[in-house]
Amino acid sequence: MEWPDDVLTLEEAARLQKDLRKQVVLEDRLPNTLHAVAGLDISHSRFSSRVFAIAVLLDYPSMQVLEEAWTEGEAQFPYISGFLAFRESPFVREALNKLSRRPDLLFVDGQGIAHPRGCGIASQVCVLEDLPGIGCAKSVLYGKHGEVGPEAGDRSPLRGKWDDEIRTLGYAVRTKPRAKPMILSPGHRVSPETSVRLVLDCTRGYRLPEPTRQAHEAANRIRREQESQTAGQMSLGLE
DNA sequence: GCGACAG
DNA sequence: ATCTTGTCGC
Numbered sequence: 001m002e003w004p005d006d007v008l009t010l011e012e013a014a015r016l017q018k019d020l021r022k023q024v025v026l027e028d029r030l031p032n033t034l035h036a037v038a039g040l041d042i043s044h045s046r047f048s049s050r051v052f053a054i055a056v057l058l059d060y061p062s063m064q065v066l067e068e069a070w071t072e073g074e075a076q077f078p079y080i081s082g083f084l085a086f087r088e089s090p091f092v093r094e095a096l097n098k099l100s101r102r103p104d105l106l107f108v109d110g111q112g113i114a115h116p117r118g119c120g121i122a123s124q125v126c127v128l129e130d131l132p133g134i135g136c137a138k139s140v141l142y143g144k145h146g147e148v149g150p151e152a153g154d155r156s157p158l159r160g161k162w163d164d165e166i167r168t169l170g171y172a173v174r175t176k177p178r179a180k181p182m183i184l185s186p187g188h189r190v191s192p193e194t195s196v197r198l199v200l201d202c203t204r205g206y207r208l209p210e211p212t213r214q215a216h217e218a219a220n221r222i223r224r225e226q227e228s229q230t231a232g233q234m235s236l237g238l239e
Numbered sequence: 240g241c242g243a244c245a246g
Numbered sequence: 247a248t249c250t251t252g253t254c255g256c
């Protein structure tokens with residue numbers, strides 16, 4: 001697959017990840033009382049590199065949706081495992097910055113520090129935005145974990161290298177009975193343990209925590225709205 | 240060299 | 247991520 005080489009080479013991207021990783025804070029540095037949290041997600045088109053990014057602001061702890069903001073554009077980077085942030089973060093950050101106010105905590109789709117170079121998309125976004133945040137992934141990218149109990153809330157540590165030693169980078173967590181565990185890891189300014197507590201705190205009976213679930217639904221909805229609108233304009237000879 | 244491999 | 251309905255299992 002090809003992409004504009006005027007953006008970043010993989011070597012430069014990997015270097016940037018290693019630099020950002022040094023700025024990741026794994027201690028809890030977030031407000032004592034949360035007021036609003038945000039979920040970030042992206043929706044792609046079938047055979048197009050068009051991406052739609054959305055940021056949903058939710059009240060804490062009611063998880064009621066307060067606001068949605070979105071943006072769209074052409075992806076400037078292909079999907080390469082380990083480099084997801086270079087494809088999606090520009091859009092996700094733009095959507096985030098369209099919200100009328102700054103959330104107290106971010107829920108990002110993908111890994112936080114559970115990444116080959118310790119800097120998944122959640123860490124990259126949170127460090128660059130200087131906001132506390134958690135990486136909520138649907139599968140493992142880096143690290144190993146044992147069996148997870150069947151009850152909601154059951155967890156198993158995700159272990160992997162960090163500064164040349166094996167440590168707990170995050171947790172595989174059963175957010176819903178019989179559903180595949182979510183893979184959680186700190187993005188920035190939250191510990192692995194607090195990440196689990198906050199995600200369970202923001203989960204409402206579904207596998208995905210509410211901020212992520214709402215962002216995912218909104219992203220799909222908005223992409224379909226925009227695609228059908230674009231199709232209508234084309235049939236009228238516009239665009 | 241052989242697997243693993245976020246969205 | 248996206249394409250997609252019903253259907254098998256807890």
